[in-house]
Structures are given as structure tokens and as C-alpha cells.
Amino acid sequence: LPVPGDAHRFWVFSGDQYLLVHVAGDRSGKGRLQEPRPLTDWSNSIGAAVGFPHGVDAVMPVPGVQGRFWVFAGSEYMVVEVGASPASARRVSGPSPIAQWRKTFGGLERFTGKIDAVLPVPGDAHRFWVFSGDQYLLVHVAGDRSGKGRLQEPHPLTDWPSLRPFRTD
Template identity: 30%
Template sequence: MVGRAAVNITGTDESYWFKGDKYVRYKWTPGTGTDSIVYGPTEFVKEWPSLKEAGFNQIDAIMPIPGHDHRAYFFSGDKYARIEYVPGTANDKILGGVRPLKGNWLSLDKAGFKHVDGALLVPGKTDEVYLFCEEQYVRIKFTEGQINDELLDGPKAITTGWSATGFKSIDTIIPRPDNEKNAYLFSGDKYVQIEVAVGGKDKLVSDQRDVASYWPSLHKAGFY
């Protein structure tokens, strides 16, 4: 758990990025290297009442919830919260309380995952997601707000199922906003862009690169 996570803000060219106890609102254009910090970095507990209420001191992964532009699962250590937020305001709220992963994500219990390092919705699906923990990953089926998730695939080694990345572990994931099949996967100070092929071989769109060189504003903000 490196305490780093990101989520795109639907309908904009911006994303929220979290690292440690800080967050930024980040503007970027995929494939150009053009980026800027719109707001921050600042402590997220000062501006996200839901995260303060949850008692989270870092965000490890964020999983967007399909069908809701501004709703997501936020994972922190062995706990999680379902949060609805309004970009640019402090009107975010917890839906359903703060809960332990154990007993609430049956698929993760089965896989032996005690925390979540990254999450990526399966392209073309509204009820499936890849979840990453240390050097392994799973694909699960879920229903928002219900304890009925199913383990569909895994746990498997990232080096096996995501061999195109060249990474042993993945600590941050953000989908490419203009192409749902593509995603950026980060590991330490490197990243790759891949085209996700469910059940097949992922295609490497751009090979391992230094985050600092291609996401300069995140580097200046101290996130990399």
C-alpha cells in the first residue's frame, strides 16, 4: 500500500489524485504531456468531509461505480467506504458507512486480499472489476451496495495476467478518459498504457516510462 490513487471526474478533462494525506485536482490531455494542477496539493481531510468522517489517513485505491458520475468506492487499508461527491464542493457524503473489507467483499476474502492497491472496471461491463493487491489480481462481479460479489478469475500473479506491463505490482490505475479500453497503470515511478483485452492478451500502447517526465505536474506536486 503506497497510499496513492486516482479517479477521473466525469464530463471534464480533470482527475482527482491522492497521495498520502494530500490530494490535487489535475487537468490533463492524454497522449500530449500537457497537464496542470487546477487545485492543491492540500490535505484531503480539510475538504472531503466524508474522508475525514471515515478516518482515512490515505487512499489506496478508488473504484468508480458505473451509472453514477460522481460515486465511487474508496479503499484505505483494510477498510472501505462508498462515497458520493460533488466536484468543486465539500458536499461529499458516505453511503452505507465505513466497513471492513473482511466479510463485506466475499471475493476478496476468498482470494486472501486484505487490502486493495488498485481497481480497474472491466471495459464494456458495468458489474465487473479488476482488483489488485500486492503482486496479485482478481476479476470479480459485484452489485453496488450488496454483499454478493463473485470471484470470476484469480487470484493470479500480475506478471502472468498483465505481463505486457512488465510490472510485478501495480499501485495506481486510471482509465484513459477518451477510450474506455485503454488504461494507465503505475508502479513506483514508472507507468505504461495498455489496451485491456478481457480474457486475452493485453496490448502495450506505450512502454514503461518515467512518470516525472510525462506527468510533470504530478511530479512538481510531490506525488512522484
């Protein structure tokens, strides 16, 4: 989750903890800027929601709204506005079931049960690759989560060229 106003700092979540890191294009940067802290530090947003203090699975920026993100944990999501510190982040809405994203994840039990990761499509603020288990799909979202929804059916990770095993023969 990017820290507002600093293109090199990110909050990184793992289980019921988070930490602050500083990265550069070559991965080096300054590294870890703090020791792991409990998610309860995010008391005005994710740390106060039932189920979310146990972990954050994925985050996805809300297109067109600076500093606003969808945060996913298990089968639920919420909308959070980040600030300069975890305590200044605030929950805008949720938690709500991922299954509410009918055009995007409707009928896809794997994705409504848990989203593992989200990657933005370069050059398009509304398109994202969404990963769950051993599958991925391409979605188009708008600020209200509707957008055009699912742009393809789920595919196995083995179809993703970058994730195929490297062959030397």
C-alpha cells in the same frame, strides 16, 4: 470502485478497510456515507481471497462488461462483478499472478509485483495509465486482459507533466 447505477457513489479502499463516499464534480458531494468497514464485508469476492483481505491496491474496469473490474493486490489480481452492496459483489476469477499478463506487464518486475493505481485514458475504454512506484506506462487491454498489451515502456513519474513540481519563476 464505482457503485453500479449511481455515478456519484464510490467504494474507496485503504489497507484492510473500505468506505462508501458520495462525490460531485467539485469534490464536495455528500462526502463519507459510512464509517470505515473491514474488507471482510466483501465475503463473496475480495474479502474471501487469500491476500486480498489485507488491502486493495488498484481497480481497473473490464472494457465492454458493465460492473466487472480487475482488482489488484500485491502481485495478484482477480476479476470481480460489483453489486449494489459489498456482500452482493462476486468473484468471477482469480486470484492469479499479475505476471500472467505477459504482453502487458511481462518482464516488468515492478508492475508484476504491485500496481499502485490505474487511470482510464479519456475517450478510449481500452487504454489505461498504470502506475507502480515511481513509474507509469500506457496499456491497451480487452475483456480477456490480452488486448494489444503494453503501448510504451515504463517512464518515470517525473515525465508525467501533471506530476512535475510547480515552478513560480
